Amino acid sequence: MATDSHSGMLGTLASPCSYAEAVTPSDTVDLTLVSRALYVGGGGAISVITAGGQTVTLSGVVTGSILPIRVSRVRNTSTTATNIVALA
Helix, strand or coil: CCCCCCCCCCCCCCCCCCCEEECCCCCCCCCCCCCCEEEEEECEEEEEEECCCCEEEEEEECCCEEECCCEEEEECCCCCCEEEEEEC
């Protein structure tokens, strides 16, 4: 494992993410961690449940976008975007 010279630093929501998880959209399974952002490799619509519990569909998300949104789940229903990565 590589040495992390910043491991003792206090992280904030403005700090770079230190965790990434490939997302398989699901209507029943939450992400391992609530995200700080989503990377979208293939554009389309993304239906999410936010950290606050709201269900929202984001339409017209462009390929290569990083969405600064805290979500607990990426829903399969209404999600057409692909290659989504949750960043935390």
